[in-house]
Amino acid sequence: xxxxxxxxxxxxxxxxxxxxxxxxxxxxxxxxxxxxxxxxxxxxxxxxxxxxxxxxxxxxxxxxxxxxxxxxxxxxxxxxxxxxxxxxxxxxxxxxxxxxxxxxxxxxxxxxxxxxxxxxxxxxxxxxxxxxxxxxxxxxxxxxxxxxxxxxxxxxxxxxxxxxxxxxxxxxxxxxxxxxxxxxxxxxxxxxxxxxxxxxxxxxxxxxxxxxxxxxxxxxxxxxxxxxxxxxxxxxxxxxxxxxxxxxxxxxxxxxxxxxxxxxxxxxxxxxxxxxxxxxxxxxxxxxxxxxxxxxxxxxx
Amino acid sequence: xxxxxxxxxxxxxxxxxxxxxxxxxxxxxxxxxxxxxxxxxxxxxxxxxxxxxxxxxxxxxxxxxxxxxxxxxxxxxxxxxxxxxxxxxxxxxxxxxxxxxxxxxxxxxxxxxxxxxxxxxxxxxxxxxxxxxxxxxxxxxxxxxxxxxxxxxxxxxxxxxxxxxxxxxxxxxxxxxxxxxxxxxxxxxxxxxxxxxxxxxxxxxxxxxxxxxxxxxxxxxxxxxxxxxxxxxxxxxxxxxxxxxxxxxxxxxxxxxxxxxxxxxxxxxxxxxxxxxxxxxxxxxxxxxxxxxxxxxxxxxxxxxxxxxxxxxxxxxxxxxxxxxxxxxxxxxxxxxxxxxxxxxxxxxxxxxxxxxxxxxxxx
Numbered sequence: 001x002x003x004x005x006x007x008x009x010x011x012x013x014x015x016x017x018x019x020x021x022x023x024x025x026x027x028x029x030x031x032x033x034x035x036x037x038x039x040x041x042x043x044x045x046x047x048x049x050x051x052x053x054x055x056x057x058x059x060x061x062x063x064x065x066x067x068x069x070x071x072x073x074x075x076x077x078x079x080x081x082x083x084x085x086x087x088x089x090x091x092x093x094x095x096x097x098x099x100x101x102x103x104x105x106x107x108x109x110x111x112x113x114x115x116x117x118x119x120x121x122x123x124x125x126x127x128x129x130x131x132x133x134x135x136x137x138x139x140x141x142x143x144x145x146x147x148x149x150x151x152x153x154x155x156x157x158x159x160x161x162x163x164x165x166x167x168x169x170x171x172x173x174x175x176x177x178x179x180x181x182x183x184x185x186x187x188x189x190x191x192x193x194x195x196x197x198x199x200x201x202x203x204x205x206x207x208x209x210x211x212x213x214x215x216x217x218x219x220x221x222x223x224x225x226x227x228x229x230x231x232x233x234x235x236x237x238x239x240x241x242x243x244x245x246x247x248x249x250x251x252x253x254x255x256x257x258x259x260x261x262x263x264x265x266x267x268x269x270x271x272x273x274x275x276x277x278x279x280x281x282x283x284x285x286x287x288x289x290x291x292x293x294x295x296x297x298x299x300x301x
Numbered sequence: 302x303x304x305x306x307x308x309x310x311x312x313x314x315x316x317x318x319x320x321x322x323x324x325x326x327x328x329x330x331x332x333x334x335x336x337x338x339x340x341x342x343x344x345x346x347x348x349x350x351x352x353x354x355x356x357x358x359x360x361x362x363x364x365x366x367x368x369x370x371x372x373x374x375x376x377x378x379x380x381x382x383x384x385x386x387x388x389x390x391x392x393x394x395x396x397x398x399x400x401x402x403x404x405x406x407x408x409x410x411x412x413x414x415x416x417x418x419x420x421x422x423x424x425x426x427x428x429x430x431x432x433x434x435x436x437x438x439x440x441x442x443x444x445x446x447x448x449x450x451x452x453x454x455x456x457x458x459x460x461x462x463x464x465x466x467x468x469x470x471x472x473x474x475x476x477x478x479x480x481x482x483x484x485x486x487x488x489x490x491x492x493x494x495x496x497x498x499x500x501x502x503x504x505x506x507x508x509x510x511x512x513x514x515x516x517x518x519x520x521x522x523x524x525x526x527x528x529x530x531x532x533x534x535x536x537x538x539x540x541x542x543x544x545x546x547x548x549x550x551x552x553x554x555x556x557x558x559x560x561x562x563x564x565x566x567x568x569x570x571x572x573x574x575x576x577x578x579x580x581x582x583x584x585x586x587x588x589x590x591x592x593x594x595x596x597x598x599x600x601x602x603x604x605x606x607x608x609x610x611x612x613x614x615x616x617x618x619x620x621x622x623x624x625x626x627x628x629x630x631x632x633x634x635x636x637x638x639x640x641x642x643x644x645x646x647x648x649x650x651x652x653x654x655x656x657x658x659x660x661x662x663x664x665x
Contacts, residue, residue, distance in 0.1 A: 044407070045406055045649060046386075046407045046409075064661060065660075068660070071664075129539055130539055167524050250521075250523050250526055250663065251664075251665070253664060261486070261656055263382060264376070264378030264382060265485070265486060265487070265652060266653045266657075267378075267381065267653075268649075
């Protein structure tokens, strides 16, 4: 028989106290300190007075920083959209694969997590740079095509000019999609895997095509998975700083890069904290929106 | 930040940067806990990565019986942030000139007892004192370096062409898309001021807005604001001309003879990495002994030979091979040095202003 936690208070406390204490001590307390910084003022090189000022937020809301927030939102949004477009068919394929193949495919999705993000990003640099594997492959194709043209008596193509794939915003989005794809695939997979297959069979039996079935049956049923996939892809992408730093060009600065520099070179922790919390408020709004949508969907269902 | 160089581990300024201060701090705390239990004498030395001789620390232990607990940091900012809330247990740290002032201002540094550092006499006369630390109250010089231009000879318009002006990097479309400059706000703005004929210090507001306009104009021609890994971008053929430190380019030239180095005619920034003892250092006496040991001729030569940066130590330099002493990349000529300046710490307000200008340039 299921027991209410009220009947086993001691056992419940024994299980709950360590993680709660951990969370309070190492998450909420530090977070509260940073939050307090947002109302602080620099009075010396290492001293901050908690004066309750809103100047840091006022500065963080200047057009300069709002534009950078806006740009970060666009890049994170684009990343999430691409992850969804790429991730949905992948999750669908895994959900419908045989049990043996399925575990291998899931392993393949998780494999990148075994390597540090930094190392993966360096690997991407080695692939995308001008003397990188993508350009090597294209050069090989180009030279063969050129050889073929001479063979059939046409003008050769001339020298191969390597493509510039790194150090621009496209490279940042490619890098972010590469890094965040598993975050999208896994919740999608778990939603699709739990789906009642007979509903799809019914849809097909009743004359709907495959695309129609996916759009009208699979997607609505997977909506909660899609929503959580979007959320856990979008939030880390919004706060990305390593990827724009390493793959970006001169105009790829995202808000997290600005925040990092406030805590380092600028030595302006209150302002850096205000920017961080503005980002966090945005995140809370996104989570609230997701919860709202989900509740609405549940009520309708 | 480090990019390709990180993997090769080529330079002091790159190795740990991306892992961030947090990771370093945690590993350090662990290391310290381990050593404080040991009863033997220890010095906790916090240095740039790959910035020490291969046997220096062992030799020191052999000579004095003091063991060295060696940890790394990746940038001055990281070091400063680590010490902000109090010294986590370091005995000797290696901030650069500007940060010696910044840390001394923030009362993070202990005054050195010169009587415990007799090897100070080994220093070249020009390093006996320093503008950023009058009387060397807080710092002893460890190495020094200059910023200049590294370039790929075969990609220059003619074999004799030398890009001997900051113009090619900061104010010209000649190498459009083939340029990388340092992504540090202060370095970039100071060298822009130098290009405009001003000192790297005391740049007036009117000139700052001119510089901002110039860099916004130049931005489309610049491929990347690099994090001190310009030599990798140069070596991998990603760019043809970079703003970089001399030691990094000297190392690149050993790998690739097509790379060359020049100090622009307008002059440049000089940096000095210094040995300091932070306040509340647990072993101040042993720290002095360690600093004194690093300033020894033999020890200094072992370090300089490994890291290929210029030593301020005349005894060490005398022991070095001729090709090192005559390397004009590592040791700029007196005429070039006359055009070099140290970037001074001009207060937190100025640092914040430079940072905001850089944010505006990046966002433009």
